[in-house]
Amino acid sequence: MFAPSERAGGHPFGIHRVRDTKVRLPQAADALDNSLPIYSNEILIQVDLLNIDAASFVQMEKETGRDPEKIAAIVMENSRTRGKQQNRVTGSGGMLVGTVTQIGKKYKGPLKAKVGDRVASLVSLTLTPLHLEEVKRVDLRTHQLAVTGHAILFESGIAAVLPKDIDEAVAMAVNDVAGAPATVSALCGRGKTLVVIGGGGKAGVLSCVAGRQKVGKSGKVIAIEPHPGAADDLASLNVCDAILRIDATDPIAVRSGVEQATRGKMGDIVVNVASVADTEISSILSAKGRGKILFFGMATSFTKVTLGAEGIASQAVLLFGNGYYPNHSKFALDLLRKNKSLKKLFYRRYGVN
């Protein structure tokens, strides 16, 4: 039988594929080597779908006037010049779906997959070597791109075999943001008040559902969502005590809305999953003085958070949202399995009909 060729000496973090002159990890690198054959500790994936992260997609929409062909051209150019899909403005990436075509003989990473399995990457596209031959379709509704090409998974990277019972495009949409509901669930406890900034988006809806489970009837889930369609979708799930249709970039309006909805108590936990800039202060002002605020939105600015909190002498715990949480993919997919309305909503929004 023909054995596919392999190169020796791959680093678990993928440093061997960094093309910058300075020592960097792949995520920080300007350019990656996306060439074949793979190294003996890597996995090769034939890619057919990219899920661009919300902040990056919105930026490309603005830059191109929502022109699918121009967005495709940007992504092709990133693959060609950077060897990966990392937005040059936002710095963020997304996820991919594809088929495993080769597993290096010395691969000892966490992915239990065999050749032929359908998998979704759970590490960001910003650190994943990607070679695109073609972008066949750009879906402005789902932020997903149908493509042909290959990607390489490092030994330290994580991925998930796609479930058989859930549509692939839906599973990818869920996996892309799976860290948010898992972390929200871990932070919430019975009787607590959760405020979700950007509650009608993908991560927002999942966070509201996960939070409701944990805070129980004695707790409160309050969402901020200005877009009528997204707010109506969220309302249909019956998991929120209040959905405030307010622009989250207006800190005074958000503060007074949350004040009213909580009778002045404010949020114990605030999660920011907004995909637009300038929602940091609204998040801080929605929390109790000693609450916890979790920033997942890729448009978050470090200095706006830290200086904003200092400026009003907030004692809140300020947390970076980490896209990884143990078993987050299964946790998030189980939310859909257990909640028919949620599953229906995700199939309608992200499913391939």
Place this chain on the structure above:
Amino acid sequence: MFAPSERAGGHPFGIHRVRDTKVRLPQAADALDNSLPIYSNEILIQVDLLNIDAASFVQMEKETGRDPEKIAAIVMENSRTRGKQQNRVTGSGGMLVGTVTQIGKKYKGPLKAKVGDRVASLVSLTLTPLHLEEVKRVDLRTHQLAVTGHAILFESGIAAVLPKDIDEAVAMAVNDVAGAPATVSALCGRGKTLVVIGGGGKAGVLSCVAGRQKVGKSGKVIAIEPHPGAADDLASLNVCDAILRIDATDPIAVRSGVEQATRGKMGDIVVNVASVADTEISSILSAKGRGKILFFGMATSFTKVTLGAEGIASQAVLLFGNGYYPNHSKFALDLLRKNKSLKKLFYRRYGVN
């Protein structure tokens, strides 16, 4: 007696002085109204010293080739066009020292001061209305500027009356970074391992001293500091188990250095107080898989932290450093009072001789 004039209707957060067309808090605003008279809930400060934050000062040094006159011109231009000192590139500010000259009749904020008291602001310059008449001197060594002008403190803002037993320039240098040692102290416990990225800087030295007190003899304090002078200064305090003279932008070197110094255990708590960019991954790789990582450096990038942690499936708790912590000014000044070598070091570095 002559009563100084006042305007009515000031908002506690200072929104009444935001000149942007969109509703914003002062920190997020492009420009503030720095005009007099004050509103009745404000405090007027005659300013004589600005302490520029490290990330901002380093950026201005690079932009001007370390030319004091050009740095002065940038700060004057910020005062003129923005009504505050906020670096247009880094978004960060600093602190000020001055004399209270007027207290609004309706002021009910936290500062217990009377007219004539010398005070240091503990909120960032990025949200403080500032009108400069002149920059008299730029000190490249201390990042402090001798100035003439006035600043306005909002009702929600915090400030501290300067201590009588510590040199003003030293006290300001300490206050500028007082949140870091106070937070580090709160996170550390006996027997823990603390890693300080940028340990020889102002915030770094204080964090090492505060951490040493808490981790005790059974714990470890490890500093990363590439600059020989700063590393020697820190070594003279005898608070670190190891000072690694490594470039913190090289994640592989940092990881292997911390591995050696901790015999493979890595840090329970990692605090990043570096003033240069691209030290996020080094911080993540210095921590245990479930450690706590605290980012205080103003050069921190939100996406580099979150995507970097996700990319290597880190389960560490990722915390934004908040410049405010209850009683942080007194806590940090007490470190100097209790440690003669530390006091001597700060007088040498930041004191006016």
